[in-house]
Amino acid sequence: xxxxxxLLIGLAASVLVAAAPARxxxxxxxxxxxxxxxxxxSPDAINNNCLACHSTEMVLNQPQxxxxxxxxxxxxxxxxxxxxxxxxxxxxxxxxLVAMQAGRxxxxxx
Amino acid sequence: xxxxxxxxxxxxxxxxxxxxLFAAQxxxxxxxxxxxxxxxxxxxxxxxxxxxxxxxPLLETPMAVFDKGVLTPNDRFYVRWHWPFPTEIDAAAHRxxxxxxxxxxxxxxxxxxxxxxxxxxxxxxxxxxxxxxxxEPRIAGAQWGHGAMGNxxxxxxxxxxxxxxAAIKPGALALRFSGLDTPLVDDAPDFxxxxxxxxxxxxxxxxxxxxxxxxxxxxxxxxLRLVVPGWYSTYWVKMLDRIEILDKPDxxxxxxxxxxxxxxxxxxVAPGATNFPRRPISRMVPRAFITSHAAGAKLALAPGIAIGxxxxxxxxxxxxxxxxxxxxxxxxxxxxxxxxxxxxFRRFDAAMSPPRGPAVLMARVTNTKGVVQPLTGIWNxxxxxxxxxxxxxxTII
Numbered sequence: 001x002x003x004x005x006x007l008l009i010g011l012a013a014s015v016l017v018a019a020a021p022a023r024x025x026x027x028x029x030x031x032x033x034x035x036x037x038x039x040x041x042s043p044d045a046i047n048n049n050c051l052a053c054h055s056t057e058m059v060l061n062q063p064q065x066x067x068x069x070x071x072x073x074x075x076x077x078x079x080x081x082x083x084x085x086x087x088x089x090x091x092x093x094x095x096x097l098v099a100m101q102a103g104r105x106x107x108x109x110x
Numbered sequence: 111x112x113x114x115x116x117x118x119x120x121x122x123x124x125x126x127x128x129x130x131l132f133a134a135q136x137x138x139x140x141x142x143x144x145x146x147x148x149x150x151x152x153x154x155x156x157x158x159x160x161x162x163x164x165x166x167p168l169l170e171t172p173m174a175v176f177d178k179g180v181l182t183p184n185d186r187f188y189v190r191w192h193w194p195f196p197t198e199i200d201a202a203a204h205r206x207x208x209x210x211x212x213x214x215x216x217x218x219x220x221x222x223x224x225x226x227x228x229x230x231x232x233x234x235x236x237x238x239x240x241x242x243x244x245x246e247p248r249i250a251g252a253q254w255g256h257g258a259m260g261n262x263x264x265x266x267x268x269x270x271x272x273x274x275x276a277a278i279k280p281g282a283l284a285l286r287f288s289g290l291d292t293p294l295v296d297d298a299p300d301f302x303x304x305x306x307x308x309x310x311x312x313x314x315x316x317x318x319x320x321x322x323x324x325x326x327x328x329x330x331x332x333x334l335r336l337v338v339p340g341w342y343s344t345y346w347v348k349m350l351d352r353i354e355i356l357d358k359p360d361x362x363x364x365x366x367x368x369x370x371x372x373x374x375x376x377x378x379v380a381p382g383a384t385n386f387p388r389r390p391i392s393r394m395v396p397r398a399f400i401t402s403h404a405a406g407a408k409l410a411l412a413p414g415i416a417i418g419x420x421x422x423x424x425x426x427x428x429x430x431x432x433x434x435x436x437x438x439x440x441x442x443x444x445x446x447x448x449x450x451x452x453x454x455f456r457r458f459d460a461a462m463s464p465p466r467g468p469a470v471l472m473a474r475v476t477n478t479k480g481v482v483q484p485l486t487g488i489w490n491x492x493x494x495x496x497x498x499x500x501x502x503x504x505t506i507i
Binding site for chain 2: 023052054062063075081106107108109
């Protein structure tokens with residue numbers, strides 16, 4: 001009797017374990033693109049347009065890119081991934097990207 | 111900043127620990143940089159992964175992991191997602207829908223699949239863009255080092271056995287696979303990949319529910335993922351919930367436009383070229399990596415320094431591996447490990463005695479089809495299919 005109830009409890013527990021949905025909680029990055037200060041390109045446009053789809057690392061880890069190459073990336077995301085990046089914001093986004101890389105000691109043309 | 115009390119000190123210490131500036135970092139040695147990435151423990155079920163991107167997750171395996179064994183542990187296995195994916199999944203309620211050009215459309219539960227004959231295979235899963243950060247000229251995209259790859263024992267069922275129940279109709283061309291991940295924007299292309307019918311039913315392509323004897327981690331595609339031995343990971347669709355049988359070529363973005371390589375014998379073109387015929391990426395090429403020593407290591411002068419690593423044949427097995435300590439001028443055969451899974455990693459070991467001073471360690475694999483790794487690399491505009499011999503510069507002191 002005792003053994004049977006132990007078995008039943010064990011069985012119930014294993015069913016519960018098996019039925020529990022798999023669940024994880026992903027880390028969230030609330031990092032924003034940096035404000036370089038007065039007189040420097042504002043990060044507002046890139047913060048407002050780009051962080052809706054991906055965290056900052058995707059941009060900050062890129063190798064040295066010319067303004068034209070960054071423009072190609074914007075066009076690629078808008079055309080193929082339907083990213084809702086306002087064309088009117090392109091210039092401000094590109095200004096910030098070029099300034100960001102120009103200020104990086106860890107990025108150079110190979 | 112002056113720390114005035116214990117509470118403030120603890121807050122500062124916590125902030126420092128969370129800041130990338132103070133976190134352990136890995137230098138991927140990418141030409142021209144940026145090269146430093148933090149190691150992260152923040153993703154459930156993963157530890158000490160190279161953080162490439164928090165959202166959507168791109169996590170890379172440190173090379174030292176590959177030195178510890180030919181199977182890559184699940185908690186160190188790399189992660190790559192294009193679109194957001196569910197973080198809570200009720201496996202009991204999950205259904206795999208098989209429809210399209212079939213006589214008997216199906217909705218299969220995990221229990222239905224597990225009732226079929228089980229199949230296991232050990233195979234390397236490698237991102238098409240693994241090592242993209244090492245291409246020169248550099249290429250935009252996920253800036254992977256060499257760790258967007260892993261080798262696991264996959265358990266599940268042959269796709270062949272599943273499709274026999276659905277009865278594919280004559281005239282079928284391809285099977286298109288998609289999962290639970292969904293685009294961020296409504297009209298953006300849902301991620302889906304297709305394989306030709308003959309390939310899909312070759313008896314090796316499988317649907318896996320376990321890797322290395324455990325349920326797939328959510329980050330690696332729980333509860334089901336496609337396994338396509340010998341082919342790049344773009345085809346190994348995660349969180350698989352639909353197989354659509356097509357009777358015409360797949361025109362979806364991910365097959366018709368993305369993951370294309372130059373239609374040249376080695377998938378290479380002149381740097382900067384844009385106008386050339388293309389084809390979808392497919393079979394992997396042979397690769398070998400020295401994992402016993404990191405680039406920049408200082409090794410004590412000694413006779414017979416142990417040098418080892420892992421090799422893969424690509425779309426077939428490993429036949430032999432040669433090693434060099436003088437940048438490829440002289441080569442010596444390495445000893446292969448006993449694990450001999452055709453599509454898996456194969457350990458190699460050798461003893462070399464380079465003289466004092468700079469030494470460039472190299473490993474070069476020949477696969478069972480006779481393909482030898484080239485000494486110089488290819489270039490293509492997406493940074494796919496890197497496969498040349500990789501140098502590991504060290505100093506003998």
